[in-house]
Amino acid sequence: MQAKIENAPIVGEGSFYRRALYTFSGAHFLNDLVTTGMVPALVVMYKDAFNLNYTQSTLIVLISYLTSSITQPIFGVLTDRKPRVWFFAVGLFLSISGLALTAIAPNLIWLLIFVAISGFGSGVFHPEASRGTHFASGTKKGLAQAIFQVGGNGGQAFGPLMIPLFLVHTGIDGLIWLLPLALLSLVLTVPLLNWLNGKVKDFQFKKKELPGENHLPGTILLVTVILLRSWCQVGVVIFLPFYLSNLTLEQSELLNFIFVGAGALGTFIGGLLSDRIGMKRLMVGSMFLATPFALLFPHTSGFLSVIVLLLFGFTVLSSFSISVVYMQLLLPKNIALASGLSIGFGVGAGGIGSVFLGSISDLLGVSTVFTILSLLPLIGAVLAALLPNENKLFAK
Known part of the structure; x- marks a missing residue:
């Protein structure tokens, strides 16, 4: 899911860059597929595999959401002050590989650590992905944001389907096959970093504050x-x-x-x-x-x-x-x-x-x-x- 919506216009609008925009949307799909999509759906399998009670089971979701969603405003502030374009690629890699490593977790503690790594990656990923969407949007801000959100929503919706289509046949051990997907995510995201870094240097953001007082x-x-x-x-x-x-x-x-x-x-x-x-x-x-x-x-x-x-x-x-x-x-x-x-x-x-x-x-x-x-x-x-x-x- 998206961490922060950039409301500041870019000085000097660029063109509508479809390749970059669909890359951001595809990366958003993969990220939300494994975090907000698969983690809640996996709770029932983790419960059986680790012999957990309901409180321990939902603790998995708590850790995932704390590290992914709650931290997003923090990373948003950090990247506002100093953009870190590599967050885009590294964040997605961590979100996928972290969940993959839960396949080899020996106990609940390690399971929570790997889930936290996945969530942390998601929190790192979103601010730069959101910023990049603005760079690629040109003057079509609404359309670009819709495409980006469809990627995340699609991943969240398809996440639970990974259980009946794949993991019900392999068990928790099958999650380790997400590691090749994590590597492939680098192939998707890394080529875009030079373009994104160039945009960061060429354009300045200026915050746009709406009139009125805080309510x-x-x-x-x-x-x-x-x-x-x-x-x-x-x-x-x-x-x-x-x-x-x-x-x-x-x-x-x-x-x-x-x-x-x-x-x-x-x-x-x-x-x-x-x-x-x-x-x-x-x-x-x-x-x-x-x-x-x-x-x-x-x-x-x-x-x-x-x-x-x-x-x-x-x-x-x-x-x-x-x-x-x-x-x-x-x-x-x-x-x-x-x-x-x-x-x-x-x-x-x-x-x-x-x-x-x-x-x-x-x-x-x-x-x-x-x-x-x-x-x-x-x-x-x-x-x-x-x-x-x-x-x-x-x-x-």
Whole structure:
């Protein structure tokens, strides 16, 4: 996932560089495939392989999200001050190879270390990848950002499919075959470093601050809504295989793909709709519409459960893309902080919440967790209704 959105225009726009842009998008696909895509889906396999309880299992996700998402604003600030173009290639290599090494982890401690290496690589990768996307975009900023995000969303959606298509046949040991992919990632990214380094030297960034004052109460509310949405999303991905214990691992991970894939589509459609109906209305409406599907899902089966899960994923994540813009309106004096809170911190907190849900699972059972997950969108909708109207923020 993206660490930080560069809002500063480049002095002297360049041309739309398709090769670079699709390289950034492809690299984003690979990164999110192994981090936000595969790690949560692998929890059920790690649990069996290392004989873990639910709390220990969700600790894996916590470490992954802490090192990948929570650190992204930090790396964003560092690369703003002094660009480090090699972060782009090295970060992707570490994110893939770190997960590959979990195949040879002898115990939980080493498993967490390798997962942390993978997450750290993801945190390093995103700021320079985001910066490079801006260099390659020319005057087509919106189109470039959409292509870059599609790469990440696609990786996150396809990550769970690696379980039924490959790892269910090889077990955890099969992850070691990601090492050749890590090496191939260098072939993809290294040739672009000279171009990227040249752009860093030729162009200067100037921060663009939106008019108006920071809106602290609104910021706290929006962060809370993002946290609730993230806890719901990550919770469903992690606990769905445990909840649907009557299904095979392949079937449950296919349902995860449907949920996350529908969310990726919802992210794109939600961004388009927000221009017509407004960001606040879209955020409140999407969270509210997700509630009945969340409540209904535990009581459905067969094909109907697939449809409900698809609609659940589509609605609950359709506000993802507008959260960043909304946060920037609330924090016009701190654009970088706004991006870090809404993307890096907001998504990473989903991993933190999953640990608490894991403890609840150990005490009260997985069904109780799904009851909690079904209420999170409703609480988020109520809080989102209290957000300041974006038209008033624009007027400042």
